[in-house]
Structures are given as C-alpha cells and as structure tokens.
Amino acid sequence: MIEFKSIRTRLVFWILLIALVPLSLAIITTYYQRVEVIESRTLEKLVAIRDLKVARVKDWLQERSGDLKTISTGIELNVLEIINSRDSLSTNSLKKLEKIRQYFMLFLNNHKSYSEIFIISPITGKIVISSNQDMEGKDKSDDDYFNKPLESKKLFIQDIYQSKTLLTHAMAFSIPIFCAQHDGSHVIGILVARIDLEHSLYPMLQDKVGLGKTGETLIVNSDVMALNELRFYEDAPLNLQIKAEPAIKASQGKSGTGVSADYRGEQVVAAYTYIPRTGWGFVSKQDLYELRAPIRELVWNAIILFTIACAGIVLVAIFFGLKISKPIVKMSALAKEIAGGNYSIRSDINSHDEVGSLGVAINHMVDEIEKWNETLKDKVKSRTVELEEKSSEMERFTYTVSHDLKSPLVTIKGFVGMLEKDAKNGDLKRVSEDAKYINDATSTMETLLGELLDFSRVGRLDNPYENIPMNALLDEVVQLLAGPISNARADLHIASNLPNAYGDRPRIKEVLQNLIENALKFMGDQPEPQIDIAASAKEGETVYIIKDNGIGIDKQYHEKVFGMFEHLDPDVEGTGMGLALIKRIIETHGGRVWLESDGKGCGTTAFFLLPKEGKES
Amino acid sequence: MNGEALNILLVEDNAAHAELVMRSFEDQAVANQIKHVKDGAKALDYLFNRGLYSDAEANPLPHVVLLDLRLPKIDGLEVLKQMREEDATKKLPVVILTTSAAETDTAKAYEYHANSYLVKPLDFDQFSKLMKDLGFYWLAWNHYPWS
Numbered sequence: 044m045i046e047f048k049s050i051r052t053r054l055v056f057w058i059l060l061i062a063l064v065p066l067s068l069a070i071i072t073t074y075y076q077r078v079e080v081i082e083s084r085t086l087e088k089l090v091a092i093r094d095l096k097v098a099r100v101k102d103w104l105q106e107r108s109g110d111l112k113t114i115s116t117g118i119e120l121n122v123l124e125i126i127n128s129r130d131s132l133s134t135n136s137l138k139k140l141e142k143i144r145q146y147f148m149l150f151l152n153n154h155k156s157y158s159e160i161f162i163i164s165p166i167t168g169k170i171v172i173s174s175n176q177d178m179e180g181k182d183k184s185d186d187d188y189f190n191k192p193l194e195s196k197k198l199f200i201q202d203i204y205q206s207k208t209l210l211t212h213a214m215a216f217s218i219p220i221f222c223a224q225h226d227g228s229h230v231i232g233i234l235v236a237r238i239d240l241e242h243s244l245y246p247m248l249q250d251k252v253g254l255g256k257t258g259e260t261l262i263v264n265s266d267v268m269a270l271n272e273l274r275f276y277e278d279a280p281l282n283l284q285i286k287a288e289p290a291i292k293a294s295q296g297k298s299g300t301g302v303s304a305d306y307r308g309e310q311v312v313a314a315y316t317y318i319p320r321t322g323w324g325f326v327s328k329q330d331l332y333e334l335r336a337p338i339r340e341l342v343w344n345a346i347i348l349f350t351i352a353c354a355g356i357v358l359v360a361i362f363f364g365l366k367i368s369k370p371i372v373k374m375s376a377l378a379k380e381i382a383g384g385n386y387s388i389r390s391d392i393n394s395h396d397e398v399g400s401l402g403v404a405i406n407h408m409v410d411e412i413e414k415w416n417e418t419l420k421d422k423v424k425s426r427t428v429e430l431e432e433k434s435s436e437m438e439r440f441t442y443t444v445s446h447d448l449k450s451p452l453v454t455i456k457g458f459v460g461m462l463e464k465d466a467k468n469g470d471l472k473r474v475s476e477d478a479k480y481i482n483d484a485t486s487t488m489e490t491l492l493g494e495l496l497d498f499s500r501v502g503r504l505d506n507p508y509e510n511i512p513m514n515a516l517l518d519e520v521v522q523l524l525a526g527p528i529s530n531a532r533a534d535l536h537i538a539s540n541l542p543n544a545y546g547d548r549p550r551i552k553e554v555l556q557n558l559i560e561n562a563l564k565f566m567g568d569q570p571e572p573q574i575d576i577a578a579s580a581k582e583g584e585t586v587y588i589i590k591d592n593g594i595g596i597d598k599q600y601h602e603k604v605f606g607m608f609e610h611l612d613p614d615v616e617g618t619g620m621g622l623a624l625i626k627r628i629i630e631t632h633g634g635r636v637w638l639e640s641d642g643k644g645c646g647t648t649a650f651f652l653l654p655k656e657g658k659e660s
Numbered sequence: 661m662n663g664e665a666l667n668i669l670l671v672e673d674n675a676a677h678a679e680l681v682m683r684s685f686e687d688q689a690v691a692n693q694i695k696h697v698k699d700g701a702k703a704l705d706y707l708f709n710r711g712l713y714s715d716a717e718a719n720p721l722p723h724v725v726l727l728d729l730r731l732p733k734i735d736g737l738e739v740l741k742q743m744r745e746e747d748a749t750k751k752l753p754v755v756i757l758t759t760s761a762a763e764t765d766t767a768k769a770y771e772y773h774a775n776s777y778l779v780k781p782l783d784f785d786q787f788s789k790l791m792k793d794l795g796f797y798w799l800a801w802n803h804y805p806w807s
Contacts, residue, residue, distance in 0.1 A: 442762050446730055447758040453780045453787075454676035460784020461683060480676045600733060610732055612699075 050371065051364030059353070060362040066352060070345040078337050085334050086300050089314035092253055093327040094258050094610045100215060107236065108198050109154060111218040114150065114160070115234045118143055118220070140172055147174035156243035158213075160219065163189050163233040171232065174371045181208075188217035188235050196221075196230065198450050200321055203270045205281055212270075212280045214238040245271055250290045257311075258329030261285075267294045275307055289313035293324025302331060346643055370398040377405065386413040440563055443607045450490060454484035458544065479484040491608075494620040498607075501624065502631040510656065513541040513587070516548070517576060520555045524563070531563045533572035541587070542580045550628045554636075557621045558649050565647065567594035584634075584654050592646040601638045629653070661784025665691035666799040669722040671703040672696065672730050672757075677780070680785065681726065681757075684791030692795055695722065703727070704742055707749050721752060724798045727774075729758040729765055737765070740772040751805045755794070 047053040102564040121139040147160040153173050168184025183189045191199040201215035220232040238244065248260050248271045259274045267290055273279040285291070288303040293315035305311040305328055313328035370392045380388050386409055390402035434626035458480040517537050521528065528535060544551055559574060566572045575590040596604065603609055605626045610619035629636040629651050636651040668685075672678040678696050685692050697703045703725075706713040713719040726744075729736035736756070745750040755776040756769045769777050778794070781787045 442760065442764075443730075446758075446760045446762075449780075449782075450674055450677070452782055453759055454674070454680070456782050457680040457784050457787055458676065461680070463784075480679065484676060597733075603733075606728070611731060654706070 049364070050368040054364040054367070055357055055360040058356050062356050063353065066349065070349065074338065074342060074345070077341055078335070081338060082302070085312045085329060086314065088253060089258075089312060089327045089329060090300060093314040093316055096247065096250075097318060097325050099324075100244070100262070100318060100325070101320065103156075103244065104200070104318075107238070108200075108218075110150075110154065110156075111198060111234055111236055112454045114236075115220045118146070118234075135288075143172050144174065144176065147172070148655065150174075155412065156238055157236050158239035159237040159332045160651040161235050161237075163235060164228050165193055165219075165233060175591065183235075188215045189233050192217045192219045192233055193230060196228070202264055202321060202323075203280065206316050209237075212240060214240055214244070214434070230618055241303050244429065246458075254327070254329055255333050256325070257309075257333040260325070260327045262318070263290045263294050263326070265294055265395050267291055267324070269306075270323065275304070277619070287313075287326075289315040289326045289328065290324055293317055293326055293577055294322075295324075305330075351537050367398075370394070370402070374398065374401060381405075381412070383411055384459060385489060386416055434603060440447050440607065444495060447608045448488070451484035451488040452489070455481050458484070471573065491620075494624065498620060499629060501550065501627045505631070506549055508546050509547065509548055511544045511548050511551055513544050513578070516544075516552055517541070517555060520552060520559060527563050528562065531566055531572050533563055533566065533574055535559075535574045536576065538575075538577040541578045542585045544587070544653050546632045546653060547628075550631075550654075552649060554625050555589075557625050558651075561621060561649070562589060562591035562593060562647070565593040565596075565643075566591065569593055571621065584652055586650055588648060588650055590646065594647075595640045595643050595645040596638060596647050597642055598640070601640070604638070607638070625651070665693050666724070666795060667720065667722040668692060668694045668708060668798075669703065669725045670696045671695050671700065671725065671727045672733065672735065673698050673728065677728075680787065681791060685786050685795055686793045688792060692799070695719075699732040700736060700739040702733075703731075703739050704734065707743060707752075708746065717764075721748070723804065724753045724755055724775075724802075726755050726757045726794075729756060729760055729769070737768050737772060740752070740769065740774060744773050753798070753802070754805070755798075 044220060047056065048150060056468050074339055119145055129230045140253040143162075150160060151157050159173060159178065160174050161170045161175070161178060163169065163183050164171045167181055170179050170183060172181050186201075188199060188201040191201075196219050198216065198218045200218065201213075203212050205211075206213035208623050215235055215237050217233055217235040219230040220234055222229040222231045247570045248262060251274075254260070257274070261273060262270045264270055265284055267285050268274070268281055269285055273283070276283050283306065285306045287305045289299075289301060289311075290306070290317045291300060294317070296317040296319075298316040300312075302310060302312050310331040311328040312331055312334060313326055315324060315326040317323070318325055373392065374390060377388060377390055378504040389406050389409065392399055392402040394402075458477045462474060462477040462481070465477055499510045501580060508577070514537065521535060521537075563572070569592055571592070573592050575589070577590075580586075605622045606619075607623040608619040609623070632653055634651060634653040636649070638647055638649055640647040670678060670681055672681065675698075678698075682694055682696065685694060695706065696769065697706055702712075705711040706719055707725075709716045710717060727736050727739060731739070734742075736758070740754055740756075743752060743754065753775040754773075755778060756765075757772050757778050757780060758765065759780050761779045766777055778790065781790060
C-alpha cells in the first residue's frame with residue numbers, strides 16, 4: 044500500500060484514481076470504436092468506389108469492343124474493294140475510301156473516346172484508310188494491334204503503351220475485318236481504334252469524388268506498372284512500377300481490402316480487384332492519416348477534456364483535502380501544544396461533524412487535565428509547605444536541643460574548674476556557690492531531658508481520642524494544682540457546662556495544667572489574682588479561653604513564647620518548654636493556640652481551639 | 661588604650677554562664693569593667709540609652725559587646741542587626757559568645773557584621789584561656805575606630 048504524508052495527497056490520489064480510470068477507459072474504448080468504425084466505413088466506401096469504377100471500366104471496355112465490332116461489320120464490303128484495288132484506285136474506290144474516311148471522322152466526332160480510327164491491310168501491313176489522312180500508307184506490320192488480331196482472329200486490346208509515333212501513352216483496340224462473301228474467316232483488314240485516354244479512361248479513373256484529399260483510384264498492368272496519372276507521382280503512367288501490396292495482389296488477379304503502405308510508403312486503406320479483360324489490377328485507396336483526422340481531433344478533445352478533468356479533480360481534491368485536513372492539522376497542533384503543558388488552550392472548531400466532536404472531546408479532556416493539574420499543584424504546594432514546616436521545625440528542634448543541652452554542660456564543667464580553684468584557695472564560700480551552680484545545672488539538665496522526652500512523644504505516643512467532659516477534667520487539674528493556686532491566693536472561676544472536647548485526654552489535661560500554671564507564674568504583684576476559664580463553641584470547633592489578670596505580655600512576644608526553650612524572663616523558673624509543648628499538643632489535635640494581651644500589666648488571655656469530633660484533619 | 665580599663669557589655673541570660681565569664685575576667689591582668697544584662701531588650705536599652713539606662717553618663721558605650729545568641733525577648737542576632745542599623749553602635753565591636761556552633765548562626769552573625777564569633781568551650785581551662793586572650797586582645801591589640 045502506498046503511504047501518504049497527508050490526507051490531501053491521499054484524497055487527490057484516490058479521487059484521481061476513481062475519476063480518471065473510468066474516464067480513460069471510456070476515452071480509449073471510444074477511440075478504438077471510432078477507429079474501427081471509420082476504417083470499416085472507409086473500406087466499405089472504397090470497395091463501393093472500386094466496384095463502381097471497375098464496372099464502369101468494364102462497361103467502357105465492352106462499349107469500345109462493341110464499337111469496333113459495329114464499325115467492322117458495316118464497312119467490310121467497301122473495304123474489300125479498296126484493299127484489292129489498292130495500287131490503282133478507281134474513282135469509285137476513291138469515293139468509297141473517302142466515304143469510309145468521312146464515316147471514321149464522323150465517328151470520332153461522336154465518340155470522344157477515340158483519337159484515330161484506321162484500317163491496316165493484312166497483306167502489306169500498311170494503313171489503308173485512316174481518320175487522319177496523313178497516317179495512310181504508314182507501315183504498322185510490327186505493331187501488336189496488327190499482328191495479334193490477325194493471328195487470333197479476335198478482338199485485341201492493346202494495353203496502354205508508349206507510342207513511338209504519338210510520343211505519348213496510348214491504348215488501342217483492334218479487330219479483324221472478315222470477308223462476308225467467303226466463309227467469313229478470311230481477314231481483309233485490321234480495324235484499329237486508337238483511344239484518347241485523356242478524354243475517356245483517365246477522367247473516369249481520376250474522378251476523386253468521395254475520396255477526400257488523399258484518395259485515388261489507379262490501374263496497373265501485369266508488370267504492376269502504373270497506367271494512369273497519380274496524385275502524388277508526376278508522369279506516372281508506364282514510368283512507375285508500384286511495389287505496394289494491394290497493387291501487386293490486384294495485378295496477380297486477386298480481390299480484397301486491407302491496410303498497407305502505398306507507392307509512397309504512406310499507410311493507406313485500400314480496396315483492390317482484377318480486371319480480367321485487360322489484365323489490369325485496380326486499386327482504390329485513401330490515406331489512413333486523412334481518415335484518422337477526425338479521430339485525432341477526438342483524441343485532442345479527449346486530451347483537453349482529460350486535462351481539464353484532472354485539473355478540476357485535483358482542485359476539488361485539494362479543496363476537500365484542505366477542508367478535511369485543516370481542522371485535523373489544527374487539532375494535531377493543539378494536541379502538541381497541550382502535550383507541551385499549555386492547558387489554557389482550547390479547540391475553536393465548532394463544526395457538527397466528527398472533527399467537531401473530537402474538538403469537544405479534546406476540550407473536555409484539557410478541562411479535566413487542567414483541573415487535575417491545578418489540584419495536583421495545590422496539593423504539591425501544600426505538601427511542600429507542610430514539609431518545609433516540618434523540616435524547619437526539625438532543624439529548630441535539633442538546633443535548640445543541641446544548644447540548650449550544651450548550656451548546662453558548659454556551666455557544670457566551668458564550675459567544676461572553679462570549684463577546684465576555689466578549693467585550692469580555701470575559699471569555702473565560693474566552693475559552696477560553685478557546688479550550687481553545678482547542682483542547679485544538673486537539675487536543669489534533668490528537667491530538659493524529661494521535657495524533651497515528653498515533647499517528642501506528642502503525636503507519636505498518643506492515647507485514643509475520646510469525648511472529654513471539660514468541667515470534670517478541669518476539676519482534676521485544679522486538684523493537682525491546689526498547692527500553687529492557694530499559694531498565689533488566686534481566684535479561679537470555671538464556667539459551668541463547658542462543651543466537651545474531643546481528643547487525647549491526658550494530653551489535654553497537660554495543656555490545661557500548663558496554661559493555669561503559666562497564669563499563676565506570671566501573676567506578678569497582682570493583689571487579687573484571678574483566672575477565668577470559659578469556652579465558645581462555633582460550627583465544628585470549640586475555643587477554650589483561660590484569662591488571667593497577671594503581668595501580661597508584650598505583643599511582639601506573643602508568638603516567640605511558643606518556641607522551644609523560650610522564656611521571656613531569665614529570672615523566672617522554667618525551661619521554656621511549657622508553651623512549646625502545648626502548641627505541639629494542640630496542633631497534633633488539628634487545632635490552634637494563641638495569646639492575647641494588651642501588654643504589660645493588662646493580663647493575658649490564652650486561647651486554644653479544638654475541632655469537634657470527626658472534624659480533625 | 662593601654663592604662664585604660666576595658667569596658668565590656670555582657671549580654672547573657674544564663675546566670676551561671678555570666679558568673680563564669682565574670683569570674684574569668686576577675687583573674688585578668690588587664691583592667692576591666694563588665695556590665696551584665698540578661699536579655700536582648702535590656703541590651704538594646706543600654707546601648708541606645710533607653711528606659712532604665714537613659715542616663716548616658718552612667719551607661720557609656722562599652723569597648724566591646726559580648727553577645728549570646730539565644731536570648732529572652734529579643735534574640736541575639738536581632739540585637740546585632742538593630743545595633744548595625746544605628747549610627748551610634750554601627751561600628752561597635754561585637755563578639756558573639758554562644759554555645760551554638762550551628763552554621764546558620766555563624767553565617768547570620770557575620771552577615772550582620774559581627775566582629776568575631778566564639779563558641780563557649782566545654783573545658784574549663786580552655787574557657788579561662790579564651791576569656792584571658794579575649795580581654796588581652798581587645799584591650800592591648802585592638803584599635804578602635806573612635807580612638
């Protein structure tokens with residue numbers, strides 16, 4: 044199968060094939076039919092012309108023979124007298140001679156076929172009487188027209204020949220004149236009629252009616268020499284031997300038709316036959332080239348038609364090819380563009396055919412891809428943010444851990460060195476100071492390690508989530524912190540009917556405990572310390588509020604305090620892990636924790652938000 | 661600057677560490693005077709003569725600031741940054757003295773034009789030697805832009 048690089052080429056090819064093959068077949072068929080028709084018609088015509096002319100030639104020959112017979116029988120007695128008294132003609136004989144001559148001349152006048160009529164004496168071989176008186180007395184004893192009839196005693200037709208006396212081609216009919224007085228077999232003279240070919244036979248042959256511009260009829264003798272003037276050969280009679288097949292066959296006594304080369308070598312259609320009486324071959328012929336002129340015209344017309352059809356078909360095919368392939372090419376470019384990552388592009392083909400529905404399908408597909416792509420992008424973005432957060436959290440964690448764990452070590456090592464020095468110096472007061480620093484650092488370290496462990500467990504070692512009645516949980520916390528609360532002489536007010544929380548009960552307890560401890564820790568010199576605990580439920584989430592009237596906190600530190608090991612006041616006890624731990628626990632629950640305070644001395648409010656059951660992320 | 665005392669502002673939240681630094685300087689051959697503040701906010705207040713330290717006479721600019729990085733309220737790097745933004749403290753030598761050897765801290769500190777970055781050695785002898793060298797270096801060798 045042929046491979047096409049484009050739909051257009053394919054269409055052009057197939058339409059051409061479908062349209063032009065039948066057209067070509069039709070043209071070829073018509074051509075051959077027309078050739079056959081024309082040739083067969085021409086042959087019929089040529090045969091008709093041949094038969095007609097041959098019939099006329101035969102008739103003409105017959106007429107001439109009849110003429111001679113008539114003349115010969117009418118004049119026999121007078122002729123006898125004249126011949127016998129040749130040497131000394133009597134006036135009577137002279138009269139008779141003159142009478143015959145007059146008759147001959149009259150005959151010539153009436154019959155255009157003849158140029159001369161004369162009688163030859165069988166004894167002397169000389170012309171006795173002639174229509175042309177100048178010819179009388181001329182010796183013709185060597186001529187065939189004298190000898191042949193004398194021998195055969197029958198009519199003789201002298202075939203066309205080159206006459207020595209007339210210096211032109213001639214033809215003659217001769218007949219013996221028999222003496223009626225005897226047994227009728229005694230020849231008393233030979234009557235010869237010379238034919239005027241120009242006025243009799245030749246016009247008949249040269250009549251070219253129905254033979255077009257190249258057709259002609261011709262006769263040949265037994266040597267296949269042309270006997271009449273030809274259209275394409277000057278001075279042909281008895282000069283041109285014809286080698287063409289029809290003429291040869293005709294001279295051989297055959298009849299027929301055929302296409303072959305003529306005496307010029309030109310292809311002709313010919314009909315030929317034989318005229319037995321004279322031994323002539325007769326040919327009527329016409330050039331094939333001329334016959335084929337209408338066919339050539341037909342072929343030219345066909346070629347023009349074919350070319351126009353081709354051009355038309357190619358144009359139509361290109362047009363339809365373009366019409367069909369254009370949207371497909373467009374669609375393919377579109378698909379490439381989409382494959383390249385451009386999802387904002389759309390097909391603008393709005394036809395109702397297959398291409399149109401392909402466009403709709405592609406648009407739908409791109410919509411989907413775009414949607415998914417956006418979703419995917421968003422997902423990747425949020426995951427990246429999450430990962431970045433996790434990663435930086437991890438970094439911060441290791442950083443703070445390494446830093447803050449190293450810190451007590453520096454203290455311990457340093458004061459051990461100091462201790463040695465002070466012991467050496469016997470400075471006991473300093474020794475005990477040094478020991479206290481060491482001791483404190485060790486305790487700090489212990490606390491740090493414990494809190495770190497606790498911190499690292501959040502989100503890793505969790506208890507199953509449950510509904511937590513917050514009032515009950517707060518009662519437990521208050522019991523746990525009974526000492527510090529009474530030490531601070533704080534007034535704790537917890538709202539009744541707090542909404543249940545959903546989460547890890549021990550962890551939430553830790554959060555509450557830490558926040559209340561912080562509130563107590565940062566009461567400052569408040570004369571009437573007060574802590575209010577309340578909640579506000581919104582759709583899907585609950586915010587718990589722990590409000591104190593302590594020292595408050597500067598706005599710039601509201602976030603910083605949630606960092607690990609962050610503490611604002613170096614003089615206040617603690618490792619700085621409390622709020623970091625709370626933040627971690629609440630965030631593990633999918634919630635949020637934040638502080639609000641109008642600044643120093645205005646108290647602090649801690650908020651933590653927890654999603655309701657089934658809402659945590 | 662020989663013959664003069666070396667004034668140091670020590671910004672250190674850890675009381676034990678501050679005590680260690682100050683005791684190390686007690687044994688110094690060079691005369692020195694250390695002002696200790698416990699957080700970044702106080703350090704800036706002191707340097708810019710704000711709040712408790714508004715008396716410029718009583719609270720003069722030190723020769724050098726020994727700055728810890730992890731500080732309450734205002735972080736050490738933030739203190740350094742703000743110092744570099746003020747004309748008065750722009751050229752003041754700042755020596756970072758911290759437990760952190762983290763690359764990010766080092767890079768950030770130098771980005772804010774810290775003059776030196778020292779990591780507190782664990783070993784007591786080394787700690788003492790560092791403090792001794794530090795004092796000597798900044799008093800005996802260092803040239804200051806205003807002298």
